[in-house]
Amino acid sequence: MREALDGTDGFISAQALHSALHAGGSPIGLATVYRALGDLAASGDADSLQSPEGESLYRACSTGHHHHLICRSCGLTVEIGADEVEEWAGRQAAEHGFTRAAHVVDVFGFCAECSARLGG
Template identity: 70%
Template sequence: MAQRNTWQRERVRDALADEPGFVSAQALYATLRAANTGIGLATVYRALAGLAASGEADSLQSPEGEALYRACSSGHHHHLICRNCGLAVEIAASEVEQWARKTAASHGFHEAEHVVDIFGLCENCAREKAQQSAQ
């Protein structure tokens, strides 16, 4: 069942597009609340779930188990994600695809599907961490 395009869903979509990386529903709600939109937390969760279901947003689970969302391009791709600031970079899927097919085949799997997201520290966060360690 398709979700209605309401002004609230549009505001959530716009706020998500303004984020540089993956963001939790709670964090996006805080942004919308600070902008005095009047959009409730339950509406943010519903809108994000709808955007993810329609392919307008990517959804993944953080290493801590929290659902994170990001406005995304279409087509199959993967991400490098900063564990500290949430910055996300889309990466080409070609090498990952070859590895996934080869690994699945070597274990006798057919029609394998995969989700690959790589978590680490972006250049800025790694530099800040190194500076803090040096102090």
């Protein structure tokens, strides 16, 4: 399944990946795709996020903690570091007595190309 994710651009839903695999001749079932993507996300081999519409999306992940800028139009995804976010999240957790805090930050907007096409 990791190889299938490596072949996609940006994030993809389990259903879209399943359709692409079937178009390529794979007999894999949709439930198996969901299970495999969930396992990849749990092990850190895939990024997982929810689209603004609430759909779970996946993509092959680079290593290390990171965040994303995601284009709402074309799906272009850029991995970013965010030291300020890391510091803020740690402070907020500590101020409220939380330990072992984790966070996910995904910023949705329009990439430069889509912004130009959409008129700003």
